[in-house]
Amino acid sequence: MKWSQIPKDMKEQIWEAVDMAFVVGQGGKNSVLASAAKKWKDFKSTLTRHYILPYTNDREKLSQPPETYKFIEKAQWDAFVASRLSKDFESVHSQHAQIREKLECNHRLSRKGYAGLEDELEETMPGVEIDRSTLWKRARQDKHGNIPDPRHSA
Template identity: 25%
Template sequence: MSSSGGDSESASSKKKGRGPTNIKRVINKPNKEVKFDTLGRAVINDETTPFSTQLGVSVRAHVPIIYRQWPDVPDHIKKIVWQDLKLGWKLPDDNIDLQKEITSQMGVLFRRFRTTLNKDFLMKGKTPFGTYKSIEPSQWDAFVEYHQSEEFQNLSRQGKENQEKNLYPHLLGNRGYKGERFQKRLKERLKEIANETPIGG
């Protein structure tokens, strides 16, 4: 779990990260097992969505929003998120490739969270304290200051321009493209079975 050690939004607001705590759990039964493919992606099954949801919950609970990008987040905070996940799921510590893939997924969720905070709270003149208890006022102040800066406005403008050029936007939710393909194949197979079954058979 590497980190570039880049700048955060406020050096005075840096936190060491919270250790695994009794944060909201998507499941109550510990040591649930999620299978992964050779690329470290969660295999589509009944546990995939709860795992992805808990991953997002853990990231929001333990990673301070003062960090502008995922590479800026220190390794020890990423490890806290990993240990928090292990309270609910069986995750092998000796599988480095799997750790890297899940850590990458953490980064995607962290970026989405910051986007949500900007769109649903900052741009609407709201504060997130009632919704996200882990966010402290000093962190929010730093977040607001950065998002109102000329640097962020330029990056945001560039991002919108790039998005307009994207001919294949991702619109498939938590299941992703792999999950969508699975659901499509399942529906097609069920339709085939229905056509093969004789009426009254």
């Protein structure tokens, strides 16, 4: 299930739980829900990469949710596994793998991500407009300010 398909009342419950546990103003609701959407997508990706794709030929391993995630109901798990083993998903997955394979210059941002890099640049370069090309270059620079040549990497 995509984040856009999650019922609004469920998203509201997520917001209320976060708002009760942390000091977040009403203006932070969109950020909290955007973060929840990202975590939802990451969680599905983790399940797919670690618990489904390695066992596509072992239906026994796919018959139950992983021990680590006991909160996943069997019906939900079965539907999720079926969606990940579908021809549609396989097609999209292989297309993305091909695109990823062609990528020559990986970013070097770690957990900071582009948002963190942009914040860092705004602090060090006040008043300068930071465009996408600047972010792209800075994201790929090593500690000496060089962008490694992909033809010479191991």
